[in-house]
Amino acid sequence: MVLELQSVWLRGRGRARPRIHDASIQLEAGRVYGLIGPNGAGKSSLLAVLAGLVRPDRGTVRDVPWQRGEPIGAVFGDVDMHRGRTVRETLLLRSRLVGRTPDEAESMAVRVGLGAVLRRRVAALSLGMRMRLSIGVALLGSPMLVLLDEPMNGLDPDGIAWMRGVVSDLRQAGATVVVSSHLLGELETMIDDAIIVSRGEIVCVESIADTAARGCDIEVDEPARLLAAMSDRGVPATMRGRVVHVEGTAPDTVRVAVSIGLDVTRVGVSGRVLESLYGEVASAEFESEGAR
Ligand SMILES: Nc1ncnc2c1ncn2[C@@H]1O[C@H](COP(=O)(O)OP(=O)(O)OP(=O)(O)O)[C@@H](O)[C@H]1O
Known part of the structure; x- marks a missing residue:
């Protein structure tokens, strides 16, 4: 679609x-x-x-x-959630609105890492926890x-x-x-x-994928398994400590790591594609403002 x-x-x-x-x-x-x-x-x-x-x-x-x-599903800027409601109530309300069961609300709490704070009120959550909650709200209803x-x-x-x-x-x-x-x-x-x-x-x-300079560094919990998975796929990779350097793009590499159940703690991209694209756009804007 x-x-x-x-x-x-x-x-x-x-x-x-x-x-x-x-x-x-x-x-x-x-x-x-x-x-x-x-x-x-x-x-x-x-x-x-x-x-x-x-x-x-x-x-x-x-x-x-x-x-x-x-x-x-949408997360738009500041979180639009009642500060007096608990994590559980917030997810439960959304699950009711989209026709899902209370069980799904609770498993969503676990999925977004808030399983241990179900009874905590939104007002008492940290900024990061509130973001996790709003992502949970956004994802209910698939x-x-x-x-x-x-x-x-x-x-x-x-x-x-x-x-x-x-x-x-x-x-x-x-x-x-x-x-x-x-x-x-x-x-x-x-x-x-x-x-x-x-x-x-x-x-x-x-x-x-088309434009990225190939190569990324990825830190995972079991680097040897990622190395083996890359070798199975014919993608050259080397390992230093927990970091694996892969001759492939970051999104593809992360996809492989996640698919074999690894925890990805850091990804570094050698290409810096977005920064250079952004730099071109920003300088073109600056020039057109200057020309006014
Ligand atoms: N509700 C609105 N009604 C009218 N104009 C608006 C409204 N919201 C934003 N704008 C204007 O529309 C333009 C684009 O704003 P927008 O918020 O979409 O940009 P953005 O790229 O998301 O910016 P930022 O990175 O700052 O979030 C701006 O000139 C802004 O002042």
């Missing part, structure tokens, strides 16, 4: 430039897209259109789950479109590694995932394609 935006425009306030400017894109099932661009570029506005929160002034939105009455606006805010390195696993599981389940983030190094290790946004326009869509 492919969902699609075709020539979408969204007006800005008053005489401000459009929030979205003639954006067209197709998003495939089982792929993870990273939305990157400077502040105010239009990333959240694109997510709002995909979520059906705002109706474009022009253009069409096609084949999005909510158009078929199916749930989507949505096939998941929109994550800055989901790594407040997560510690363990939390970010966990997030990578969550995204990888969603990809494997065939969901379409769109993640916006300014943490380019982290984002690069979890996405398949980068959507670069600047001044309301989708400037380009780049496949990370």
Whole structure:
């Protein structure tokens, strides 16, 4: 299934430039897209259109789950959860809303790492725990479109590694995932394609696998097993301590590690693809501002 935006425009306030400017894109099932661009570029506005929160002034939105009455999952900025409710009540409420059982709410608490704090109130959770809870709320109902606006805010390195696993599981389940983030190094290790946004326009869509300089360093709990798995797949790899250097892309390598049940604690990309793409966009914006 492919969902699609075709020539979408969204007006800005008053005489401000459009929030979205003639954006067209197709998003495939089982792929993870990273939305990157400077502040105010239009990333959240694109997510709002995909979520059906705002109706474009022009253009069409096609084949999005909510158009078929199916749930989507979304984490949008600040968490919209009642501070007086407990973790369990928050998940239970969402599970009722999407027709799921209390058991599923409890197993979601475990899946997002909050199984030990079921009775804690939202007000007493750390920022990272609140983010985990809002991800849990977003994933109840097994949505096939998941929109994550800055989901790594407040997560510690363990939390970010966990997030990578969550995204990888969603990809494997065939969901379409769109993640916006300014943490380019982290984002690069979890996405398949980068959507670069600047001044309301989708400037380009780049496949990370196509463009990444090959090679990444990955730290896992059992490096020897990853080395063997890579060798089985004919991908050259070497090991130093817990770190395995793999002559392949980070998303592919993480996928292999997760599929054989390893814990990934760190991934380093030698290519720095997103940083250089972002740098090009930012300097083009700077030049066009200067030319005004
Ligand atoms: N609700 C709104 N109504 C009108 N204009 C808005 C609204 N929300 C954002 N904008 C404007 O739309 C433009 C794009 O903002 P948007 O929040 O989509 O950018 P962003 O790329 O997500 O930025 P950031 O990285 O800062 O989160 C900005 O000029 C912003 O001022």
